[in-house]
Structure formats: structure tokens, C-alpha cells
Amino acid sequence: MTTTNAAPAAAPGEQARVLTLRVNGIEQRGIAGPGTTLLEFLREELGLTGSKRGCDLGECGCCSVLVDGRPMLSCLLLAADVAGSEITTIEGIARGETLHPLQQAMVDEGAIQCGFCTPAMVINGVDLFNRTASPSRDEIKACVSATVCRCTGYNRIEQAFVTTAERLSGKGGAR
Amino acid sequence: MSSLNIVGRPVPQIDSRDKVLGRARFTDDIRLHHPLEVAILRSPHASARIVAVDTSRAAALPGVRGIVTGADFRHTFGVLVISKDEPAIARERVRYIGEPVAAVAAETADLAAAALALIEIRYEVTDTCLDPRAGLKPVAEPLHPGLGRDNNLHKQVDQHYGDVGAGLAAAPVVVEKRFTFAPVTHAFTEPHATQVAVDGRGNLTVYSATQVPHYLHMAMAEVLEIPEHRIRIIKPHLGGGFGGKSDPFPHEMIAAKLALVTGRNVRVNFSREEVFISNHGRHPTTMTMKLGYDPQQGVTAIDADIVIDGGAYGSFGVVTTYYNGILLQGPYRLDNLHFRTRRVYTNKPMCGAMRGHGGVNARFAAEVLLDMALVQAGVDPCQGRIDMIHRPNTLLSGGFRITSVGLKGGLEEAMRRSGWRDKYGRLPYGKGVGVACGFYISGSAAHIHRNNRPSSTVRLTLEFDGTVTVYSGAADIGQGIDTILAMMAAEVLGIGLDQVKVVVADTQLTPVDLGSYSSRVTFMAGNAARNAAISMRRLLVAAACRLLELPEPAWEKPEPPGDFFRQGRRRPDYSSDYLGPNPDYDSDGFRLANGQVTQVASGRSVPFLEAVRRALDEPGILQTFGTYRSPKLGGTFKGAAAGLSPSYSFTAFIVEVTVDPETGFVKVDRATCAHDCGTVLNPLAVQGQIEGCIHMGLGQALMEEVVHYDGVVQNASFLEYKIPSAFEQPEVVLVPTPSDETEGPFGAKEGGEGPLAPIIPAIANAIYDAVGVRLTEVPMRPDRVLAALRKAGAA
Amino acid sequence: MTTRMTGFDFERPAGLPALRGLLARLGKEQRRFTLAAGGTDLMPQLKQQQLATEVLVSLNGVGELAGIELASDGTLRIGALTRLAEVAESPLVRERQPALAAVAARVGSPQIRNRATLGGNLLVNNRCVYVNQSPLNRTVHAPCFKVDGDVCHIVKSAVRGKLPQCQARFVSDTAPVLLLLDARLVLLRGRGERRVPLRRFYRNDGMERNVLKPGEVLGWIEVPPAGGLRIDYDKLAVRNALDFPSLGVAVGVREDERGEPVELAVALTGLGTHPLHWRFALVGGAAPAAVVAQACARAEKSVTTYQQDFFPRDYRKKMIGTFVRRGLRRLGRGAWT
Structure with a gap:
């Protein structure tokens, strides 16, 4: 085994920057690179883990979220490409404790x-x-x-x- | 027994609200403090020697915190004690494409991926064995030389019961065919994932998507060479298993090792491709089977020669090898059985246990042959089967103890509900009905690890507010065992489900349950939970008696069963909590209901909460234990323990299909199912299990197939590995199939696997009724149906 | 391990002028860019490193290219960025070109149709069992032409640059229907544009797939009035969900004002490197049944298929005629079959 302690480098070719998306009715901020998918952004940056990563290739549907009201596959959407859209995840469906x-x-x-x-x-x-x-x-x-x-x-x-x-x-x- | 309040009612899973709100935490949803991301380098060769491994360039990449290779693991592992043949990381040689050869933990996933690209491994490619038939011949370099064979045979089982030769000779109808079955895999939706938290004392908390926390615990301690107490396994919500998460896995060992060597929390999750190439799915199988039938006696003999392709490592394969033959002993009377099953290692991802483990492919062959025989003999396929079904309480020649059987009535009802008599042989060309039956174990009576511990132990604590908490190591994998555990406690204690909490699948907090495999948890953990609740109930009744100044009822203390493995040797009475098989809990004259503890005869009662306080005030804490142990079963010959179960489920399917003679497409229109799982504890759960079995069986029957090109899985995706969609799923009709099961919890048997096997041959037999061809290659793809039709001169 | 996409910049021009400016700049800087509309086909390829790019240009801010208009001559002008779900649900399309609305509803899954565009479906990348794989898988078989390697695993004798060099198969569902409808594509380049009939758009190669030039953007799809042509489309797929066509057959019957059939048209997808289509006159003597037989024979003979799919190649080929005849039956011309 090998263990090292050097400082991490920036990931190659990344221009990571702060991205604001409107998710479940409020503006939410996180860090996104050009290739960061909406699914990654929701799960890793916003902690909204209700959208699931089942295949990451748009085949299982488990990452579905509403984008401007219509279901789409968040694993196939770039987070930066849906800026300005209204995103609704499973966490935003129920009204308080009242289920849909x-x-x-x-x-x-x-x-x-x-x-x-x-x-x-x-x-x-x-x-x-x-x-x-x-x-x-x-x-x-x-x-x-x-x-x-x-x-x-x-x-x-x-x-x-x-x-x-x-x-x-x-x-x-x-x- | 008084009427039941909760058992038998449709109960949504107790965590379904969390799931439907997106709050349920699956392994990869857990957020540890600042975890390192783990990436695994995988072999591009099916068979090669590892000549040199150089990780220096990867290690020099800033942000890389740890790298492990095969040199970091001395011990191999495996779920079965008899085939611990899998390394966490390949050391001297690789045996399949996708086998881990190194792993990196780095600050980000991108860095981990970048580091993998810098690891240099020199391979010397060696001869590849991809065909199990070839592997039965001498090979230059066996996959596992330690077995001392000159070929790639892993396990051969050759067993005789009765006199097959005489059975076949006496049969007026003898049919024989060769069958082939493509590999299929679980395709659960949640990819494998593990996260490991490490504390300052080097203790590991392992969150993992596993069906077998207990086996993982043991295997990890052995592979990491640290004591078990330093490892705590927690199974969070789990997104489907079906057997595919019932082994300890390399990535679990790798993650734990990396956490140990870096002193950091780590996280590993699989791509969908990694799930497919880790496989552990159903063995591809070729099988020649001969069946004799006599209208007077039923099946006179079965003789089967079976080769199963095991892939690179053992997994559950030895069990699979047995199950392919011994599970032919039901659901019909069969005195003469011979089978030879050979499991062969090949340079492909390993096969293991998958829903209906070992019994599925052989069941197909037997049911198709039986159908042929019944047609030849002019016997109605349903009636002919009904006449041969095992009677309750019989001992089979192979040693199986059959207890309850409700299938006869169930299949008769299925005939009525499906309109069998009006349809069989009478539908227009292209439409057909078919029938097939099956049976399955409710857990294995024998343990994988030879010991006399209970199969399942449950701890129950009582709180001052009158609620209880069930602690169980059982793994809810979506089948709903958490709910069953809560139902057991609530029913026995006369309280609501909302008064029961469950703490489950955490090796630090919960007593051992062996895991969610072989359809064992409802039967075994359910019984343990019921027993724990019965003991708690007695404490509460005793407290009520003190409050009412009544004498305590005299409860019996039965003898525990003897040593499971050593026949005749009585074991010491180490279990003061042993209550006997399926004890009655309310024959003591008391009733717990509606917040009261009542002496039935006198009508005198105390509030439940008062009894709780009386019971708790003195000790301040109250807990009980419940266990489940299988009764002693089976013979003493080698392999006698395989397939032994305290109880068996029975299933019949009648399916209606439409075969398109122009395209060969088969559409299953309707599936009528009679499944004898004893008492239906939770109709919603049983229905869901049966419908899920139909889905999975339908997939194997018509479309699912793992395709290998040169040893690499070529359809490692949900797009190319075709599992049925909602459009393909048939209408499902379930018919009541009660039976008098005495040893299951409240009379329950398994319901999660048995219904898978018979749906596949039922479809095949319906295709025959529809268009007159017998398919012997599974999946029965449209092109195969069409080819069969052409051969028959019909297309 | 999560499949992450890295190594490219992202641009999302707001509007056509901004897009033109960006493309001009990228051309000047000689940067390799890729246009993305819905991205449902592209993202998996990027994730699996089947293609690489320096700049990913999202077209989703170019609102001018989304929407459906009816021209005065009855031509439907559909922006290339119009989502397939919108095409399927559009009252205008359903009324004027029901076959197009129907086929748009057969692509992928509902979520894919909500994002994927009609233009994107016409440009969907050709697929091959040796290409649409992970990097690990592609290292097992040597990388092929389509992923910058130097071999074709399907046709070993293929040569780079000599078409067809790549046998990756064409899988657009909408193309065969639009072919029969004589659709035209409006291609934007710089400040100009050109119109290319769809039937001249595709090339016989899995890599050099069409005549779109670098920097050219598919702007609109123009669908002239059907003119008495009724079309049925059906696809051979294992499941009635998600799957690409293993074979897709569009069958059209053109009727004159009196309702007399005058033309039979057949277009295929899913087999070969590009969509194929044929038209057969139904006037002047030949019995329709004979024309249908001739059409099926012609189609079966013309296509090149390989063992690239769940279904064996002979089966897919044999299904052409079956699907043509079934389509005709749905069009009320069962008597010809």
C-alpha cells in the first residue's frame, strides 16, 4: 500500500465556479464544473439525495427531476445548462407533511x-x-x-x- | 388462538413514507465527514499473470491519499467456508475482465480516476477458458490450481435416490431433451456502494449495500486481519439485492483497507457497468434431462446431467451445484432421481445466488418435459400435476421433510379462475395457456458456518411509554422484513405498529441474523421476533398478575433441539429463551388488547401502561430475546444438508400468452398464481413479491441475457441488458392458497423466491399450447420462436 | 465509480446572434467544439469517452430554433431544438402530420422525449456494440475507427477514410418518417443558410454520417404538406420502452384526390449506416400486391446488416417484409399483403 500527503491539485481542465439554481422554489448555490451534471449538483452540492444515481447514463430513470414542470433525467443534464429553470426534486413534492x-x-x-x-x-x-x-x-x-x-x-x-x-x-x- | 389484529392485513412498509419522500438513506446517500473517493482499477484481461505493479506515479499525484494492490491482502474470502477463493485484489493472476487489480483513495473522484490512469501493471496474458465444456477437459493452467485438478472443474455433485434405471424402464412415457440457459443477472437498481468511517482508535464503521451484514463482518475481519470488534457493519436502506448483494465483495474489503491505511473516511460506489461485471448472477447452464411418466404413478424417474458455468470464483456455487439437482424432489412425488451437476470455473465474472437460487433452470427443464409427457399420455397438464403433488407431512427419499402443502387446492382454484378447462387446447392459433409448478425453501436449515448458534436472534426492549424496540440483524432489502418484525411484536403484544420501532442490520447494536438470502428472513427472523415478543408478553402478564394479585400462569419450558450436525448428540440447554417450535402465545388465559391486560376468564384487567411500569420500575430496563433454530432434519450422507429447510413453499402458475407467428414475439397476457406461503402475513408484501417474481421470471424467459464477447460483458447497461418494462408485465391474478403450516411465524412460509421458477416453464408450455413448438433455449427470444416455428413448418 | 465528465469548457449562447458569434470565435481559435441540444445522446458518449471535445456548446439558449410554425403553403417549420415531446403533443403536428407526431412519441423514454430534440434525433449518433461501451470494454477489443483506433471489428477489411469505413448503425426513429414526407433541413452557417433535402443528407458511413459541415448548425426541419400520403411507422424492439430500433420501418401509401393509391413508399432505420427509402408507383398496371412483394424484396436485398444487436441479423432482415406488410394492414391495405 502507499499513502501520501501532498496537497491536491485542481482537477484537470475544470473551471469550477459557483452556480445558483432554483431548486424546490428557492435559489440554491453550489460549486459546479462545466461537466457537472444536475444529478451530481443536487446530490453532492445541495445534499438532495432523493434523486438516485442508478446508471448515470439515462437508462434507468431513477434520477428523474422536474425541469420547468416536466420530468427529465438529471444525470444527462449539465447543471450549468439548466440555470434559470425551475427544478423540482422529490424533496419538493410534498406540502410539508402532506403527501402528494x-x-x-x-x-x-x-x-x-x-x-x-x-x-x-x-x-x-x-x-x-x-x-x-x-x-x-x-x-x-x-x-x-x-x-x-x-x-x-x-x-x-x-x-x-x-x-x-x-x-x-x-x-x-x-x- | 384469538383473532389477529395486524397479521393478515395489508400493511404498507413502515419506512414507505421515508421512501416516497426521498428521505430514505441508501448507502451512497450517507454523508460522512470529508470522505476520500475510492476508484478501482480493473483488469482488461480475462486471464493473465500479473508480472509487475508500479503505483509510484499515481502515488505522486497530489491529492492521492492511499493506494492498495493485491500485495496488501493475504487472505482470500468467499461467502461459503468451502470456497474462499476470491482475493480482494488480484495478486498473482487475474481471472476475469473487470477483476480489481489496484485501488486508489483520493480527495476527489476526478483525482482518483486520474490516479488510476497512472498505475502501471504489466500482464502476461495466459490461456483463457470461456467455455465450461472445454474446462472439463485437461487444461494447461487451471484457474484454481489449489484444487489439485488438471481441469477447471470446481464442484461435482453426483447423487442417486431410488432406482432411476428401473423407474425409467417401467415408465410408459419417457421424454428427454437438452436445454440451454443464458446467464442472467440481478440488475437491482441501486449500484453497489460502501462507505467506511474510521475513528481515532482505528475502529471502522462500514455502511454497505449488503444482504449479509453478518457474513461481511466475519469476512472483513479475516481479510483485514483485525478483530471483529473493530468493525461495525451497518446496512442502510438497500436498493434491491435478489442475491446479488449476498456475498462479501472485494470493494468492501478495499474500502475498509483504504480507510485503515489512510485514517480517513472513504466512499466507493459502482458505475452500472461495474455492477454488471461484478455479476454473481444465475449460472449459464446446459442440461440434459430425461423424465419418465406413468399416468398411474406420476413421475417415475428423473435423470439429469447438468453443467453450470461458474465464472472465475466460487461464490455460492457449491450450493448452486446441489440445488440444481436436489430441488427436483418437489413439488411432485419422485422416488427415483439421479443427477450429476458439474460447476466449472471460467474466465468470466463469477456466478452465484440469484432469486430462486439453483432451482430455476432445472425446474424449467422438468416442467417442460413433464408437460410433454402429460400431452403424450393424454393427461390434462393441470390435473396431472395436481395428482402428483406432495401430501402434507411426508418425508422425501432425499431427506426433505415436507410439512404443509396447500398447492392442490390452490392449483384447482387457479384452474377455475383462469378458465383453464375452456382454454387449454381450445384457444385459436397464436393464443395459449400453460401451467407449471415449483417449490422452494424457507431458509436453509443448515448453517453455512458449522455451529449451533441460532439462525436468528432478536432482542426486544420495553420502554416506559409502553412502546417496544425490536433489534434484529436481519437485512431489509426491499422485501419488507423490518415491517414483518414490527408486525410480529405488535401482534403478540397487542399494540399498534406505531408503538414498535425497529433497529436493524447494525452489528454493533443488533443480534445476529444470518442475512437475507435463501428466503429465510420472514420464517427465521420472524419467528425470532415473535418469540422475543412472547417472552416480553409473559413479563407483562406476570406484572399484571402482581397488580391484580393473581398467580402467574405456568408457562412450559420445552427442551431445545439437539445438535444439528451431530445426530443424536444432545446439546446443553444453553437457551433459557427457547420456547419450542412456534409456541402459542395467548393460551395462558390473558389478552393484551385495547390498552388493557385482561384475564379473560374473570374479565379483570389493568391498563397496559400500568403493567409496563410495574414490570419496568424495579429493573429500570427490560429486554427479552427470541431465537429461531431449525429442527434437526435430513440424513447423514454427504451433501444431505443441502436444500434442507424447516418448511417449503409451493407455487403454481397458469399463464396465457399471445404468440405472434409472424415475428415470434411472445406477450404474456395474464398470469394466475397460486402460491402457498402458508399464512399471508402481509398481503401487500406477498403480492409485491409474487409480482416481482413474475417480472424477473418474465425477463429470463423472454429477453434477459448477459452477453460476453471474448470474456467481456458486452451489454453491461440497462439499455442493452433488457429487463421488462411496465408494458411487458402481464395482468396478475393471485388465488388464495392456504396451508396449515405449524412452524412458521403465525404459520407463514417464504414468498419471495419460489414464485420465480415456475413462471418460466409456464410460459414455455403456453407457447406450446399457442403454436405447437417446444422451446429449449432460454431466453425464448422472438427469433428463436420463429426459428422453431419454421422448423415445425408452420411459418 | 461515478462517471464524471471533465476536460471541456461550457458555453451557452443566448440567442442565434450570440451562437453565430461564438462559433465564429471558436473557429478562429481552432478549438474543437461540440454542439449539444437535448444532450440525451451526447452525454452518455462524453461520459464513456466515446468522444472528446474542448468546448461544449449548449444550444438550449437559442430560443429562435425552438417551436413549430405553419407556413402559408402548409409547410410545417419545426425548429431543430423543438423537444420530441412537444412534437408529439403539438396539435398542429398531430393534425397536419400525424405520423410525425406518432413517431416522436416512440423515441426513447418519456423523460428523454422531454429533453431530446427533433434535430437531435435526426443527428443521433450511429451505434455499434464495439463503440457504445465503457473505456474498459474498449480496451479489451482494440479501439476501432470510430473511437480513434485503427480497426473495424465488424468489417475487418475496412480502411480508414474509405467509405464505408464504419458500420455503426443508424438508429433515428424519426428519420424514416421525415424521409417519406420529403422533409428539408435548413442548415445555418455563418450568416447564411442552405436547404438540403433529408434524402440527400445522410452518407453511407457510421462516422462521416451526413453532409453537415463543421460549424454548420441544423436550424429547422421543414415538412411540406403530406399530399395524400399516409404513413405508418413501427419499430422492432425488445421492449415497448427505451429501446433504440433494432429495425424501424415506415410505410407510406399516397392516394390521389379520389382516394386511389398511386404510390407505395418504404423507409428503414436501424439497419445499416444510414436510412434507406424507396418509392414505387402504383399506377400503370402492376398489381399492388406484386409491388409490395417487389418493395420487400428490394429492401431486404439492399440493406447491409451485421451482428450488432440483440436480434440476430438474419432475423432483423427477415422482419423488414413482415413489418412492411403489417404497416400496410394498419393503413387499411391488408389486401395487398
């Missing part, structure tokens, strides 16, 4: 197993329910297919979406 109806339905329907994809499922679902209160079965499938879940087989998650739609339309009522 989809969050509540995910809990009630047992749609959560390991929970690693859960924030992304919620983020994508919030966008869906912002656009329509009564999504079709195919719209739900498309929304759920946006994120890889290896635990649930998606059935309970889809059920949570159906339950949310029922509750929003007043048909189901709370359990």
Missing part, C-alpha cells in the same frame, strides 16, 4: 419495495397528474415504464396511479 396524492397512494397500495426507484416514479407521476386527472391505462403504463423498477413488477405501482386517479376524481375515496 400519488405519494399517498404509493404508500397505501404497497407500491414501494426497496424504494430506490420510488422518487422517480413519483416525479414522473406528478407530471402525468399535472397534465391529466384521469390518465388512461396506456398513459399510466407509459409513465411507469419511464423508470426501471426491479422489485415490484410495476403492478402495484400502476395500481397506485389508478387509485390516485380515482381519489382525484372523487370516485375512490380514501381508504
